[in-house]
Every structure is written in structure tokens, then in C-alpha cells.
Amino acid sequence: MPRSGALAAGERVLLIDGRARRYLITLGDGRQWHSHLGALEHDAVIGAPEGRVVATSRGSRLLAFRPTLADFTLKMQRGAQVIYPKDTALIVTFADIFPGATVIEAGTGSGALTLALARAVGDSGRVVSYEVREDHLATAASNIEAWQASFGDAGHVELRLGDVFEGVPEQDADRMVFDLPEPWRAVGTALESLAPGGIVCSYLPTVPQVSQTVEALRGGGFGLLSTFEALVRSWNVDGQSVRPDHRMVAHTGFIITGRKLSP
Numbered sequence: 001m002p003r004s005g006a007l008a009a010g011e012r013v014l015l016i017d018g019r020a021r022r023y024l025i026t027l028g029d030g031r032q033w034h035s036h037l038g039a040l041e042h043d044a045v046i047g048a049p050e051g052r053v054v055a056t057s058r059g060s061r062l063l064a065f066r067p068t069l070a071d072f073t074l075k076m077q078r079g080a081q082v083i084y085p086k087d088t089a090l091i092v093t094f095a096d097i098f099p100g101a102t103v104i105e106a107g108t109g110s111g112a113l114t115l116a117l118a119r120a121v122g123d124s125g126r127v128v129s130y131e132v133r134e135d136h137l138a139t140a141a142s143n144i145e146a147w148q149a150s151f152g153d154a155g156h157v158e159l160r161l162g163d164v165f166e167g168v169p170e171q172d173a174d175r176m177v178f179d180l181p182e183p184w185r186a187v188g189t190a191l192e193s194l195a196p197g198g199i200v201c202s203y204l205p206t207v208p209q210v211s212q213t214v215e216a217l218r219g220g221g222f223g224l225l226s227t228f229e230a231l232v233r234s235w236n237v238d239g240q241s242v243r244p245d246h247r248m249v250a251h252t253g254f255i256i257t258g259r260k261l262s263p
């Protein structure tokens with residue numbers, strides 16, 4: 001599981017073209033990667049350091065790097081819509097996901113947030129992730145396995161097929177993170193399974209969902225409630241052209257956090 005040194009056969013590599021389009025490939029001895037840019041010999045990448053420019057048969061130039069976790073989650077297979085890196089970053093910080101923590105997650109979806117949580121809890125922590133749909137769980141399992149096989153840093157993940165509204169057997173969890181359409185129905189589960197002072201965090205795309213969730217948390221044994229969203233705007237910085245990019249991901253979702261009170 002290399003993180004440095006020359007790129008090797010079997011590794012996942014990100015190729016970036018002149019228009020900043022990104023392609024994720026797995027390197028194999030003697031193989032070729034085909035696209036509208038022409039064919040690329042994997043052997044031109046194998047053995048090269050990261051950051052090397054390689055050329056296709058049509059003369060297109062591609063930069064080769066190992067993917068970051070954010071690159072990987074945006075490129076991996078999707079069953080359900082993934083949470084974007086700008087939001088997983090905030091969830092990890094504002095839900096205070098710490099090394100060694102026990103985190104209960106629902107639903108697993110494609111596993112993008114699971115990977116971010118697993119990295120944050122580290123080797124001594126644990127992420128138990130619940131998902132009602134078997135097909136989504138299978139997609140998440142394959143994505144998590146692919147990341148772990150390449151980079152091995154995604155901590156201890158337990159995927160469970162189950163409905164979080166019906167309660168979970170885990171007790172005294174440190175954190176509970178929901179990306180569900182109806183998280184207000186999981187407030188009872190959070191109250192039962194979180195340790196006192198534990199943090200519940202919910203990610204939601206629409207305002208009515210936010211109102212219903214906040215009211216359920218407020219009346220359901222949680223305090224210090226906070227709701228916010230993140231707008232991340234990238235900039236073009238090129239000579240005199242220093243300005244915000246014309247396009248941005250405007251709305252993704254709201255993040256709600258709260259802490260379990262003691263009676």
C-alpha cells in the first residue's frame with residue numbers, strides 16, 4: 001500500500017488532462033488505457049514518480065498522481081448520491097470525529113462519508129454503518145475495499161444491513177452520523193445508543209427536513225443544536241485573471257449537530 005515512491009502495477013492512479021478532466025485507472029503491466037484522447041501505455045506510468053506528464057498515442061498530455069480520498073470518492077462507483085468532500089470535511093470536524101472513537105453511521109449509501117469517518121477514527125476506532133438497501137451496501141463494500149486495498153488507511157469499518165429507525169445494539173457510542181431522508185425518525189436510536197455528551201450529526205438537503213429534524217432533536221433529549229451549510233467557491237488565478245470560477249457547486253446540504261443531554 002504505497003503512499004510515496006514510484007507508481008507501481010496494481011495501484012490506482014489519477015490522470016488529469018489539459019482541461020482538468022480526471023480519470024481513475026488501475027495500473028497493470030503491459031496494459032493500455034483507451035479514451036477519446038488516444039491510447040496510453042500503462043508501462044509509461046509504471047515506475048514513474050507522481051507528478052510526471054505522460055503522453056497518449058494522439059499526443060495528449062496527462063498528469064499522473066495517486067488519488068486523494070476526495071478524488072477517489074468523487075470517482076468511485078455510486079449507488080446513492082455521495083456527500084461531497086466539502087461537506088465530509090465539515091462533518092468530520094463539527095461532529096468531532098476523533099481517533100479511537102466509536103461512530104455509528106446511517107445510511108451507508110455509496111460509502112463516501114464512511115471512508116472519511118473511518119480515516120478520522122483511525123486504527124484504534126470503529127465505524128459501524130447501517131444501510132437498509134442490500135444493493136447500496138454491496139456498492140459501499142466494494143468501494144471501501146477498493147480504497148483500503150490501495151491505501152489501507154480507512155480504519156475499522158463494520159457494514160450492517162439494517163434499519164436504523166428500529167434501533168441498533170451498540171451502546172455508549174461517541175458519535176452518530178446520519179445521511180438519511182427522515183433522520184427525525186432516528187432520534188430515539190441516537191438517544192438510546194449515544195453516550196451522554198455524545199454528538200449526533202445529520203446531513204440534509206432541504207429546509208423542511210432541517211426543521212423537522214431540529215425540532216425532533218430539541219424535544220428528544222439533545223442540546224447545543226447548531227445548523228449550517230458550506231458554500232465553497234474556487235477561484236481562477238492566472239496572470240491578471242484573478243476571480244471566482246464561473247461555476248460552483250452551489251447547494252449540497254445542511255449540517256446539523258447536537259449533543260446528548262443527561263436527564
Ligand SMILES: C[S@@+](CC[C@H](N)C(=O)[O-])C[C@H]1O[C@@H](n2cnc3c(N)ncnc32)[C@H](O)[C@@H]1O
Pocket residue numbers: 080081082083106107108109110111112113114130131132133136162163164165179180181
Ligand atoms: C444519500 S444516501 C447516503 C450516501 C452516503 N452518505 C455517501 O456519502 O455515500 C442515503 C442512504 O440511506 C439509506 N437509508 C434510508 N433509510 C434508512 C434507514 N432507516 N436505515 C438505514 N439506512 C437507510 C438509503 O438506502 C440510502 O442508501
